[in-house]
Amino acid sequence: xxxxxxxxxxxxxxxxxxxxIGLWVFTSSCDDDNENGLQxxxxxxxxxxxxxxxxxxxxxxxxxLVRVEGTGLNDMKEIIFDGTVNTFFNSTLNSNVALFxxxxxxxxxxxxxxxQTVTFxxxxxxxxxxxxxxxxxxxxxxxxxxxxxxxxxxGIEMRAFGNWFFNVEDVLIDGESVGDFTVVSxxxxxxxxxxxxxxxxxxxxxxxxxxxxxxxxxxxxxVEVLFSDFDGNGIPNINNNYEPGGDWFxxxxxxxxxANGLGVDGSGGAEIVWDGTGSLGFTxxxxxxxAPVTTSTDSENAFILLDINGDDYPGTVLEFILKDAxxxxxxxxxxxxxxxxxxxxxRMSDFGFGFDVGNQGMxxxxxxxxxxxxxxxxxxxxxxxxxSGYRYDNLRLEVLELD
Numbered sequence: 001x002x003x004x005x006x007x008x009x010x011x012x013x014x015x016x017x018x019x020x021i022g023l024w025v026f027t028s029s030c031d032d033d034n035e036n037g038l039q040x041x042x043x044x045x046x047x048x049x050x051x052x053x054x055x056x057x058x059x060x061x062x063x064x065l066v067r068v069e070g071t072g073l074n075d076m077k078e079i080i081f082d083g084t085v086n087t088f089f090n091s092t093l094n095s096n097v098a099l100f101x102x103x104x105x106x107x108x109x110x111x112x113x114x115x116q117t118v119t120f121x122x123x124x125x126x127x128x129x130x131x132x133x134x135x136x137x138x139x140x141x142x143x144x145x146x147x148x149x150x151x152x153x154x155g156i157e158m159r160a161f162g163n164w165f166f167n168v169e170d171v172l173i174d175g176e177s178v179g180d181f182t183v184v185s186x187x188x189x190x191x192x193x194x195x196x197x198x199x200x201x202x203x204x205x206x207x208x209x210x211x212x213x214x215x216x217x218x219x220x221x222x223v224e225v226l227f228s229d230f231d232g233n234g235i236p237n238i239n240n241n242y243e244p245g246g247d248w249f250x251x252x253x254x255x256x257x258x259a260n261g262l263g264v265d266g267s268g269g270a271e272i273v274w275d276g277t278g279s280l281g282f283t284x285x286x287x288x289x290x291a292p293v294t295t296s297t298d299s300e301n302a303f304i305l306l307d308i309n310g311d312d313y314p315g316t317v318l319e320f321i322l323k324d325a326x327x328x329x330x331x332x333x334x335x336x337x338x339x340x341x342x343x344x345x346x347r348m349s350d351f352g353f354g355f356d357v358g359n360q361g362m363x364x365x366x367x368x369x370x371x372x373x374x375x376x377x378x379x380x381x382x383x384x385x386x387x388s389g390y391r392y393d394n395l396r397l398e399v400l401e402l403d
Contacts, residue, residue, distance in 0.1 A: 043072040043120055045130040050103070059133035062105030068120075073099050075123040081132070082116040085109050103134060107186060113166065113208075138210025139164045141203075152193040152201060152218040160189045160203060167208035173201050173216070193218075200224060217401070224305075225293045227373060227395040230258055230268035234395075235290045250285040253278025254377070255389075263393035264307050264341055273313070273389035274377045281381075283388075284321070286374030287395065294399045299348040299364035301400035304373060306344045307393045310336035315385030317378035318344075322351055325369035331355050333378060336390060345398075367399050 046069045050060030060066055074096050079087040081104055089101035105111045113136040121127040141162040148159045152173075160171075164186060171181045171191050181191040189205065199222035204213040217223050228234035228248070248270065250256035255273040263269025274283040296302060310316050313336075322330040330351040334344060348370075353362035373395060377388045 042126050043070065043076070043122055043128045045070040045120065045128055048118070048130065048132050058131060059135055060103050061135050061137050062103050062111075064103050066101060066103060068099045068101075069097065070128075071097055072122075072126075073097060073120075076120060077123045078121050080119045080121075081134075082110065082112065083119070085111050105134065107166075136166060136207070136209035137164045139168075139205045139207045139212045141205070141212050141214045146214055147203070147216055150217075151221075152197065152216050153220075154193060154195045154197065156193050158191055158193050159184070160191070160205065161187060162189075162205070162212065163187050164209060165189055165205065165207065168205065169208065170206045172204040172206065173197070175202070175204070198222065219401075221401060223294065223399050223401050225397045225399070227287050227290070227397065229394050230263055230270060232268075235293060248285060248287060252280045252282040252284050252376075253379075254283040254285070256285050262391050267393065269391055269393040271389065271391045272375070272377065273387055274379060274384070276386035281379055282376060283379065284319075284374055284376035286321070287372055289323070289371045292369055292371060293397060294367050294370075294401060296399045296401050297366055297368045298400060299367060302348040302367040303398040304344075304346045304348065305394070305396045305398055306375070307341055308336070308344055308390050309341045309392070310390040311339055313385070313387055313389040316388040316390055317380060317384060318390060319376040319378045320346060320351070321355075321374040321376060322348070322365045322370060323372035323374070324365045325371075326363075326366065327353070328372070329354050330365040331357055333357055367397070370397065373397075 048058050048060075049067045049069060050056045050064050051067060052061060052064040073094055076089070076091065076094060076099060079089060079101060081087060085104050085106060087101050087104045089099060093100050111134070113134050115131055115133045117129050118132045119127055119129045139162055141160065146161055148161070149156070152158060165183050165188070166186055168181070168183050168189065171178045171189060173194055174197070176194070178191045178194055181189055184190050197218050200215050200217045202213050203216040204211055226234050248258060250272065253274055255275065256270070258268070258270045260266070260268050262271050270285065272283065272285050294302075304320060304322070308318070316336045318334045318336055320332045320334070321328065324330070330353060332346055332351045334346070348367060349364045351357075351365050352359040375392065378384055379388075
């Protein structure tokens with residue numbers, strides 16, 4: 001009887017031991033499996049690949065989408081940059097071998113540029129770290145309302161607005177340092193406008209990430225406005241459908257062409273020719289109407305500028321026609337002389353009214369309401385040089401703005 005009791009106790013102990021072992025095996029199996037039934041293991045990172053315009057390994061710009069490549073990347077709980085910045089990511093996009101997120105950058109949380117440690121931690125507390133470099137973007141300036149006040153004036157404190165004003169190395173006006181400046185925030189810089197400027201200046205911000213520039217007009221300065229350079233730059237017409245050459249039209253008895261190679265130094269330009277044929281008695285080309293580009297009403301200090309070359313057409317007489325709110329009959333004639341490319345500079349107050357250069361008794365064209373500039377070949381009542389013509393480029397308005 002004693003022997004049977006001992007055997008029973010032994011069997012019970014053996015069953016308990018088997019149960020413990022079984023529980024341990026089951027628990028270990030659970031620890032190695034995630035909620036999806038996939039074996040997890042310790043996470044490992046092979047590369048972080050940025051997917052921007054210039055893909056790179058283990059480096060990228062703020063907000064750029066990156067793909068983390070490795071193993072054991074399921075059930076990721078958090079991604080921390082530099083020990084301080086928690087990164088948002090969509091866990092539903094993760095797999096065991098890849099996950100995606102956007103490079104975080106929040107200066108208020110302590111984000112910085114350069115190499116830093118990124119730590120990945122999963123739901124089981126297992127972590128792995130790797131190095132990643134956040135690259136500094138070049139600075140930008142806002143498209144509108146870039147400066148406050150809007151125009152520079154000697155000795156006046158000004159603000160410039162944009163983004164990525166980090167590690168600012170210098171602030172320049174026309175290539176010269178303004179001296180002291182204050183970075184108010186990554187979106188704002190405070191500086192003092194320098195002395196001695198008499199026309200539109202170029203404002204530049206230089207940072208460790210690059211540089212950006214923009215024209216900064218001045219109070220009481222000379223402003224030059226480009227209508228067109230035939231290379232895609234200039235003022236869109238009032239329908240806002242600007243494209244290289246798309247804002248130009250021709251009329252009358254003419255041969256008109258816009259093409260690369262016709263402009264200054266082989267750039268885009270235009271050519272118009274009258275070959276003596278036709279019966280309309282006029283030959284012209286023009287820029288489609290634009291919105292007014294200045295507030296100045298001073299025609300004495302307003303000039304039409306055009307780069308022109310009439311080498312192939314000696315004897316040509318050029319006519320300029322201006323259109324403002326009053327009329328489209330303001331005219332000025334220019335016999336082309338000299339050789340090679342030259343710049344014509346025509347004072348608006350010299351234009352005559354009613355297609356008559358000598359009619360100076362009807363006032364002057366108004367720069368503030370100027371909406372179109374046209375160029376014609378004067379056929380001189382049929383007695384003009386045949387052929388007549390010219391190539392031209394870089395049509396612009398120069399005006400003295402007093403406020």
